[in-house]
Amino acid sequence: MIWQFDIIILIFLVITAVISLRVKDLLAASMVFGTYSFLICLLWAGMGAVDVAFTEATVGAGISAVILIATVYNTRRDSSD
Amino acid sequence: MSEITSQYLIDHFNFWVAVVLMMIGLYAMITKNNLIKKLIGMSIFQTAIILFYVSAGVKEGATIPILEHHVAETEQVEAGEHAEGHSTTKASSSHEVHAINPDDYSNPLPHVLMLTAIVVGVATLGVALAVSQVIYKNYGTLEEDEILAKIKAAENDG
Amino acid sequence: MKWVGLIAVIFTGGLLLSAMDDFPNWGDAHSPANASPVSQYYIEKTIEDSGVPNMVTAVLADYRGYDTMFETVVVLIAGIAIMAILRVMNGVPGGARPSPAHEIGDQHDIIIGTTCRLLIPVLQLFALYVIAHGHHSPGGGFQGGVILGASFILTAIAKGLDPALERLPEKRYVKLAFVGVVIYSGFGVACLLLGENFLDYGVLQVLLPTIDAAEARSHSMLGVEVGVAFTVSAIMFAIYANLASKGELEGGL
Structure with missing residues (x-):
């Protein structure tokens, strides 16, 4: 693992986590959460955990984002905080 | 930055970020008012734990x-x-x-444990989202304080 | 409430961060986790015991087979729970809502339709490759199953939920989910019947076309991965179909 990449991705991870919790639009929060999953998938691929990265790419960035958006579609898009 | 501090940073940065992400998720689960936000916080908490485990299994040059x-x-x-x-x-x-x-070769044991944890995590996230859809159907809102106020009003009426 | 939460989080985080200094360095090959005899055994003996190059698959499906079997059962139970919570049968008040998205989905968008018609077979073929090649390259039952489920979800997003449910109706995906768990536990029971421990695949060499116990383990791993893939793909589609349509299984996202 190249540690410079590691540190850059970790900083981006914290930024996307904070954004997805701060933004008031739940659809945007779901999309940013998908970005977060994709970044953490990159991190694991870099650390040599290829199977975990593969699972995260399919499950985290794919299915979780889709089912979050499906729920937001069926409920309300705005949030108070 | 001197050699020693940068080496110290490389040695510990992964674990620090795992703790920071865990605390971001925990804070969201405690204080956020919206149920979907709480669930996103829960997922972040979960990935932080997975990050911690996978970081423990890394070997330099493997x-x-x-x-x-x-x-x-x-x-x-x-x-x-x-x-x-x-x-x-x-x-x-x-x-x-x-x-x-x-x-x-890097340690395969944490990878196996975390691989199943991710898939089970999305299944439990699905159950939580199903419960929140039922809550929305019954109360018309996903904000925690409004739900509590409606429950209290219903109790006072009855 | 915010202040209480903030104080609790800062206190816990401070404790954890102060404990992090005692942790072994990142990437240390001789830290307790990496130097433990269990991990070393997995790395050294996998190829000898089962002939599978991908250690993660070998540990997942063979050494820790119980763990994976019950994780599959957990996924199945989660799917059943979602259906129990959300599923409404036809004729229940509140149903039959003519949603605007349904009308949009009925207009045949030629770009999305053509792209999906080209993409979905490739996606499903790739999912089968990931399942079948899981012990030589990254992949396996969980990943391949999720990709297979995602191909049906893509159909549902592009063409509406009803065409997707025509291809994989509710009765069929519930059956598929159970068949997956039955395949997995069936391998375990077959080992029991042949006089070995549950999920100890080596004894299956008399049933499978193999030359020795190691190859029997390799083939049995493929078998249980297929079981996992059945359950996971069916449940992933079930989760999406129920969540997107509020349990009515029509209209939806």
């Missing part, structure tokens, strides 16, 4: 935990033809144990 194919093929070549592979396989594989050095 490759992915998949044996190179020529290692497996050497065994077959040494074992000879297909039909008489039986007895010679054991002889060549005892020879091969020396070829595999555990320091060359």
Whole structure:
């Protein structure tokens, strides 16, 4: 693992986590959460955990984002905080 | 930045970020008012724990935990033809144990534990989202304080 | 409430961060986790015991087979729970809502339709490759199953939920989910019947077309991965179909 990449991705991870919790639009929060999953998938691929990265790419960035958006579609898009 | 501080940073940064992400998720689960936000916080908490485990299994200079194919093929070549592979396989594989050095491959055990945790995590996230859809159907909102106010009003009426 | 939460989080985080200094360095090959005899055994003996190059698959499906079997059962139970919570049968008040998205989905968008018609077969073929090649390259039952489920979800997003449910109706995906668990536990029971421990695949060499116990383990791993893939793909589609349509299984996203 190249540690410079590691540190850059970790900083981006914290930024996307904070954004997805701060933004008031739940659809945007779901999309940013998908970005977060994709970044953490990159991190694991870099650390040599290829199977975990593969699972995260399919499950985290794919299915979780889709089912979050499906729920937001069926409920309300705005949030108070 | 001097050599020592940068080395210290590399040695510990992964664990620090795992703790920071865990605390971001925990804070969201405690204080956020919206149920979907709480669930996103829960997912962040979960990935932080997975990050912690995978970081513990990293080895400096090691490759992915998949044996190179020529290692497996050497065994077959040494074992000879297909039909008489039986007895010679054991002889060549005892020879091969020396070829595999555990320091060359990253630790597969945390990967296995976390791989199943991710899939079970999305299944439980689905259950939580189903419950929140039912809550929305019954109360018309996903904000925690409004739900509590409606429950209290219903209790006072009854 | 915010202040209480903030104080609790800062206190816990401070404790954890102060404990992090005692942790072994990142990437240390001789830390307790990496130097433990269990991990070393997995790395050294996998190829000898089962002939599978991908250690993660070998540990997942063979050494820790119980763990994976019950994880599959957990996924199945989660799917059943979602259906129990959300599923409404036809004729229940509140149903039959003519949603605007349904009308949009009925207009045949030629770009999306053509792209999906080209993409979905490739996606499903790739999913089968990932399942079948899981012990030689990254992949396996969980990943391949999720990709297979995602291909049906893509159909549902592009063409509407009803065409997707025509291809994989509710009765069929519930059956598929159970068949997956039955395949997995069936391998375990077969080992029991042949006089070995549950999920100890080596004894299956008399049933499978193999030359020795190691190859029998390799083939049995493929079998249980197929079982996992059945359950996971069916449940992933079930989760999406129920969540997107509020349990009515029509209209939806």
